[in-house]
Amino acid sequence: MRIILLFMWTIVSCTSKDKANQDNVTQKSSVMINVVDNSEAFSDSIVVVSIPNIGILKWNNITSKIEKDDLYRDVLSHFEENKLLLAEGINDVSETQAIACGRKGKLLVGDLVFLLIMDITNMPNPIQSQLDVYEMGCPYPVSYFEVITKDRLGISTRVKAYLQEH
Numbered sequence: 001m002r003i004i005l006l007f008m009w010t011i012v013s014c015t016s017k018d019k020a021n022q023d024n025v026t027q028k029s030s031v032m033i034n035v036v037d038n039s040e041a042f043s044d045s046i047v048v049v050s051i052p053n054i055g056i057l058k059w060n061n062i063t064s065k066i067e068k069d070d071l072y073r074d075v076l077s078h079f080e081e082n083k084l085l086l087a088e089g090i091n092d093v094s095e096t097q098a099i100a101c102g103r104k105g106k107l108l109v110g111d112l113v114f115l116l117i118m119d120i121t122n123m124p125n126p127i128q129s130q131l132d133v134y135e136m137g138c139p140y141p142v143s144y145f146e147v148i149t150k151d152r153l154g155i156s157t158r159v160k161a162y163l164q165e166h
Contacts, residue, residue: 047097049112051075053085059098059112064139066116079120087160089113091152101138103145110152111145117159121166126158127151 046067049057055075058067066072079086092109100107117123127148131141148155 049096049098049109051089051109051113052092054082054089057112057116059096059107061099064100064102066112066119075116076120083117083163084160086113086117087156087163090117090156090159093152100140100145101135102140102142107145111148114148114155114159121163123159123162123166126155126162128154
């Protein structure tokens with residue numbers, strides 16, 4: 001008689017544990033879905049980026065480009081007086097909320113400053129690497145931001161030299 005009762009208690013106990021495990025799996029699945037939803041919402045936004053001593057810009061995480069609005073025009077109107085400060089800003093490694101195709105992780109302030117200078121000037125590209133492979137729909141070549149990161153000081157120096165002459 002005792003064996004039968006023990007056997008029945010084991011079946012009930014295992015069934016309860018299986019039910020608890022199924023509940024845990026269900027809860028973990030719903031958390032994972034929420035994380036994916038949050039990352040998609042983040043990538044669909046326009047973020048405001050402060051460039052120290054220069055101004056504020058808006059970056060479009062969808063197009064991976066600087067928004068050319070009133071904030072951009074304000075920075076543009078003061079470009080001549082701030083261009084050497086901007087060149088130094090390429091060295092700023094502060095992380096922003098901006099993301100871009102072709103870069104793993106978030107853009108740095110210096111990345112955005114470099115893109116701004118390249119957008120405003122007719123300067124020849126100061127990156128001393130041949131980058132000619134593009135992902136579909138991305139305005140920047142593959143490894144573009146990695147090259148900037150590896151040669152940030154050299155790029156800043158070449159940009160500053162160019163801007164002093166022009």
